[in-house]
Amino acid sequence: MNILVCIKRVPDIAGSVVLDDTGTGIDESGLGHTMSSHEECAVELAIQTAAATAGTVTVLTVGPTEAVEQLRAAVAVGANDGILVEAADPSVFAPEDIAQVIGDVVRDRAEAGQTFDLVLTGDDAADTGDFQVGIRLAYDLGYPALTNIQTISAADGDSGTGGSGPAPGGGERSSGRIEARGIGPAGTEIFALDLPAVIAVHEGGVDPRYPSITGRMKAKKATIVEYDAPEPGTGNPRIRLELPEVKASSVTILGEGPEAAPALVDVLEEIGVMRP
Amino acid sequence: MTVVYVETDPAGEVTLTSAEAITFARQLLPDGGPDTSREVAAPPSGSPEGVVIGQLSDSAVAELGRLGVSVIHHLEHPDLAEYSAAAWAQAIVDITPESGTLLASGTPRGMELMAHVAVRTGQRMAANVIGADEEGLLRQVHGGTAFERLRLDGELHVLTIAGHACNPEETTPVTPEVYDYELDVAEADLATRVQRTEAEAADDASGLTSARAVVGAGRGVGSENGFSEVLELVDHLGGALGVSRVVTGLGWRPHAEQVGQTGSRISPDVYIACGISGAIQHMAGIEGAKTLVAINSDEESTMVQRADYAIIGDLHEVVGAVNEEIVRRKQ
Ligand SMILES: Cc1cc2nc3c(=O)[nH]c(=O)nc-3n(C[C@H](O)[C@H](O)[C@H](O)COP(=O)(O)OP(=O)(O)OC[C@H]3O[C@@H](n4cnc5c(N)ncnc54)[C@H](O)[C@@H]3O)c2cc1C
Numbered sequence: 184m185n186i187l188v189c190i191k192r193v194p195d196i197a198g199s200v201v202l203d204d205t206g207t208g209i210d211e212s213g214l215g216h217t218m219s220s221h222e223e224c225a226v227e228l229a230i231q232t233a234a235a236t237a238g239t240v241t242v243l244t245v246g247p248t249e250a251v252e253q254l255r256a257a258v259a260v261g262a263n264d265g266i267l268v269e270a271a272d273p274s275v276f277a278p279e280d281i282a283q284v285i286g287d288v289v290r291d292r293a294e295a296g297q298t299f300d301l302v303l304t305g306d307d308a309a310d311t312g313d314f315q316v317g318i319r320l321a322y323d324l325g326y327p328a329l330t331n332i333q334t335i336s337a338a339d340g341d342s343g344t345g346g347s348g349p350a351p352g353g354g355e356r357s358s359g360r361i362e363a364r365g366i367g368p369a370g371t372e373i374f375a376l377d378l379p380a381v382i383a384v385h386e387g388g389v390d391p392r393y394p395s396i397t398g399r400m401k402a403k404k405a406t407i408v409e410y411d412a413p414e415p416g417t418g419n420p421r422i423r424l425e426l427p428e429v430k431a432s433s434v435t436i437l438g439e440g441p442e443a444a445p446a447l448v449d450v451l452e453e454i455g456v457m458r459p
Numbered sequence: 460m461t462v463v464y465v466e467t468d469p470a471g472e473v474t475l476t477s478a479e480a481i482t483f484a485r486q487l488l489p490d491g492g493p494d495t496s497r498e499v500a501a502p503p504s505g506s507p508e509g510v511v512i513g514q515l516s517d518s519a520v521a522e523l524g525r526l527g528v529s530v531i532h533h534l535e536h537p538d539l540a541e542y543s544a545a546a547w548a549q550a551i552v553d554i555t556p557e558s559g560t561l562l563a564s565g566t567p568r569g570m571e572l573m574a575h576v577a578v579r580t581g582q583r584m585a586a587n588v589i590g591a592d593e594e595g596l597l598r599q600v601h602g603g604t605a606f607e608r609l610r611l612d613g614e615l616h617v618l619t620i621a622g623h624a625c626n627p628e629e630t631t632p633v634t635p636e637v638y639d640y641e642l643d644v645a646e647a648d649l650a651t652r653v654q655r656t657e658a659e660a661a662d663d664a665s666g667l668t669s670a671r672a673v674v675g676a677g678r679g680v681g682s683e684n685g686f687s688e689v690l691e692l693v694d695h696l697g698g699a700l701g702v703s704r705v706v707t708g709l710g711w712r713p714h715a716e717q718v719g720q721t722g723s724r725i726s727p728d729v730y731i732a733c734g735i736s737g738a739i740q741h742m743a744g745i746e747g748a749k750t751l752v753a754i755n756s757d758e759e760s761t762m763v764q765r766a767d768y769a770i771i772g773d774l775h776e777v778v779g780a781v782n783e784e785i786v787r788r789k790q
Contacts, residue, residue, distance in 0.1 A: 196739060200604050209605060220704075220721050277583065307570075307586070309720070309740075310601050314586045314619075318574040327650040328544070328575075331567045333714075362654075366715070367542065368568065369469050370658040374651060385567075386721045387707065387714025420583060420609040422595060427606065432764040434753075440772040441780030447752065448784045450768055451696070454729050454750055456672040457785065458697040 184238035184359065184378070186229040187299040189285055189320075190222040190257060191273075192250040193310045199429070206423045208274060218253045221305030223391040224333075225384035229303055230261035230392075232335055239263045241299070245284055246273050251407055259394035259402035266292070270412035278311075280416045282319035288410060289324060300359060302381045306330055317383035328381045329374055332365040333388025338375050364388070460559035461488055461507040462532075464551060465523065466568055471516035473523060475669070475726070476564035478627035480620045481507060481526045485630065487591050488560055506633070508532060510554060512539055512547055520635055527630040531637045538644035542568075543652035546644050548575030554640065555580065558614035562588075565619040577617040584617040585609060589624040602720035603743040622724040623747035667716065672698030673727040675718060675745070678705040679734015679755065679774050686712070688778040689733055695785045701725060701744075703735050719744035733774040737761030754778060 194200075194214040201210040218226075229240040242257040243266040244250045254265035268284055270276065276284070289299060302324070304317035314330075321328030338360040359378045364371055366385060376382075394402070437446040451457055461484045466474045484507040509528040511519065513535060523531055534550045551572065555561050561576060563569030565587050577584035590597035595610035599621050667673065674696065676689045686700075693700050701718035702711070718725055720740040726747030733754045735741060742765065745751065753766035754774045763769045770777050 194601075196601055196604055198739070200601060202605075209601065279583070306567075311607075312587050312600060312602070313584075314570040315574045315577065315584055318571070319578055322578045329651055330544070330571045330574075366567065367653065367656060368466070368566075370656045372542070372653045373655050373657070375654050376650065387717065390708070390710065417583070420585075420611055422608040422610060424600070425597070425606045425608060427603075430765075434763060434766045435768050436758075437768050437770050439770070441776045443770040443772070444777060444780035444784045447768065447770060447777075447781055448788065450750075450752070451672075451729065451785075452788075456696050456698070456729050458695060 184232055184236040184300045185298065186233055186238060186240050187289065187302045188222070188225050188229045188240060188242045188257065188262070189302065189304045189316070190218045190226065190242055190244050190253055191305075191308045191310075192216050192244060192246045192253045193219050193308060200426070202424055202426065207421055208424065216249070216252065218256070219305045219307075219309040220386045221307065221384055224386045224389055225303040225305050226257045226260065226262060227389045227391045228335060228384055229301075231389065232301070234261075236337065238300070241266060241297070243285065243288065244268070245270050245276070245281055245412060247271055254407055255402040255405060256394070258405040259398040260392050261398065262405075264405055265407040266410065267407050268410045268412050273412075274421070275415045275419055276412075277415070277417045277419050278313040278315040279319050280418070281316050282323050283416060284412060285316070285320050286323035287413075291410075292408075300378045301335075301361070302326070302379070304381065304383045306383045306385045317381050321381035324379070324381065326380050327376055328383070329363055329365065329376065330383040331367075331385045332363045332374075332382050333385055335361050335363045335382065338362045460556050462555060462559065462561045463507050463509050463528070464561070464563035464569060464572060465509045465511050465519075465528075465531075466564065466566065467511060467513070467516070467519055471514055471519055473519050473526070474564070474566075475627060476566055476569075476620075476622055478522075478526055479623065479625055480562055480564040480569075481509065481523070481528060482628050483588075483620045483625050484560070484562060485527050486625065486628075488562075509635070510534065510551055512550060515637065520637065521632075524635045525629040525632045526627070527633060529633045529635050531635045533637050533639050534642060535639070536642045536644055538649060539642070541653045543649050544571045544575050545648035545651050548572050548579060549645065549648055550642055551576055552579045553642070555615065560616045560618065562618040562620055565621050569619050573617050573619050580615055580617070582613045582615050582617050583611050584619070585611055586619045587621040588618045589621050599743075602740045603746065604739050623726055667699045667701055667718070667723050668725055670699035670725070671728045672696035673701045673718070673725055673730050673748075674698060675701045675703070675730055675732040675735050676706060676712075677703040677733065677735030677741075678709075680706070680711070681734075681775075683709075683711040685775070688775055688782060691782045692731070692778055692785075695782060698727070701730070703738075703741050732762050732766070733778055735762050737763075737765055
């Protein structure tokens with residue numbers, strides 16, 4: 184199974200943030216960058232699935248030149264190659280624009296002979312939290328979409344009933360059926376899906392691996408296909424960013440060590456959460 | 460007109476987050492006035508309509524009435540018995556007015572359905588909204604570290620409401636009118652239908668989101684075997700265990716117990732954070748806690764600074780002593 188994983192370069196925020204001069208973005212100068220956590224799991228899931236099905240993993244990002252770091256990080260843990268759609272400031276794109284850009288790349292790659300049976304995204308990115316790119320991409324490609332998925336495997340009795348009709352680039356559509364497991368309100372939900380499909384992954388089903396030395400070496404030499412980003416189509420509806428009020432600490436220190444335990448039990452009794 | 464997609468739990472009751480979303484619709488969104496494009500009686504001003512898919516219990520109707528919902532669109536069909544985002548979203552689209560606001564709570568279901576609806580109606584969607592005024596909408600970004608102010612164009616605004624953006628509040632009760640519909644479900648929309656559900660795993664998560672007392676455990680617990688005192692406290696309080704991402708990442712506890720931006724968002728009466736530093740992504744999950752208690756060896760940690768009450772010290776010793784004190788008082 185050939186898998187495309189869409190990832191996003193995001194600032195790695197541990198403490199509070201500072202806004203940039205325009206007031207529409209955060210000041211990233213003092214921050215490191217990473218890929219969103221759902222996407223780390225999507226990359227891991229892709230690597231495991233590709234290994235089990237003798238397939239390949241390609242990672243794609245729409246981002247600044249520096250986002251090649253995130254692509255290479257994914258190659259270092261096992262992805263085969265990368266696609267960088269170079270957009271100096273991805274924040275000018277709305278989720279619908281990003282989905283369109285990725286859809287166009289998928290069609291273009293298909294024309295160039297590189298087709299994907301499965302496209303993975305994260306449920307939502309750590310910065311914008313939009314929760315739409317995967318779903319909008321699925322509609323753009325005419326594929327079914329799942330979100331909140333944690334693991335996937337080839338479905339039992341794979342009948343190869345996968346979608347008929349032409350692939351986006353005019354080649355043969357991939358076939359096959361997969362089982363996907365995700366978290367629902369009443370338990371683990373199991374889906375069976377014909378390929379090609381778009382699946383948005385939620386963290387927690389697999390543990391992202393660390394890169395090996397050979398992985399790092401491979402990442403340096405990996406092929407990264409580059410595209411220029413088109414003009415943002417619908418554009419971002421953002422007016423500005425704001426920061427929450429910093430609340431002054433009003434903590435009551437009940438004490439130090441085990442001696443403070445009775446004071447805490449008093450508090451718990453007062454709140455009324457002690458089991459009778 | 461404002462329409463709220465209402466989630467019900469397996470017992471058929473309106474979920475807490477949907478009650479929040481309805482309250483949000485009632486109190487914070489400008490009322491677009493009655494919708495005249497449909498043959499549904501216009502509800503009183505300021506009163507949102509609700510959409511319920513699947514069984515509609517009498518108690519849910521009564522609860523929606525207490526929340527000020529005067530019209531309930533009830534969508535029930537054998538093909539919708541199992542969840543399928545595409546089919547459910549189309550059912551919502553079929554009864555959604557062409558203008559106004561359509562919203563859901565920012566749960567995985569709410570997010571997924573609104574995203575499908577937004578595509579199918581050709582609209583933008585704003586996720587994790589926490590406020591609205593004449594300037595536009597306010598929503599959480601960067602896991603709640605910052606807010607984005609934005610303006611949606613288009614006739615229909617599609618939103619999800621961040622968990623705990625407001626407290627659910629009942630109002631002067633009304634008797635909702637219930638409209639049932641004949642539906643056509645397209646075969647293609649059933650491709651993403653749930654085949655089966657395995658109960659266990661998410662039971663933990665639902666216990667976590669509904670517990671009145673949650674004891675949180677972080678890296679400070681030290682190892683996979685370091686949870687005994689914490690679990691005993693959970694038991695004394697009849698509560699639930701919630702953990703930080705470091706704990707799930709190390710494989711000490713399952714992801715279903717994770718609290719935070721990429722885990723559950725909880726609103727217990729008390730959250731007792733043991734050995735958790737208070738990273739922004741963790742705090743995003745506990746904003747709804749009414750009382751926050753920190754047990755941490757580091758007085759300077761964010762968790763201690765943000766807490767209402769704190770004990771400084773080794774969590775194993777402190778929690779052990781708390782358990783002993785509880786047992787002593789019960790005797
Ligand atoms: C995109 C993204 C999403 C994320 N989502 C989440 C999420 O959903 N939930 C989440 O929790 N995190 C999340 N994180 C991770 C988050 O940034 C922190 O890394 C994590 O919350 C830290 O966990 P911790 O507090 O257990 O560990 P640490 O930060 O290591 O803190 C351990 C604390 O324990 C204290 N301690 C140590 N020993 C003891 C002892 N014996 N007794 C008492 N106290 C002790 C220390 O003083 C310290 O305060 C996310 C990160 C990213 C980038």
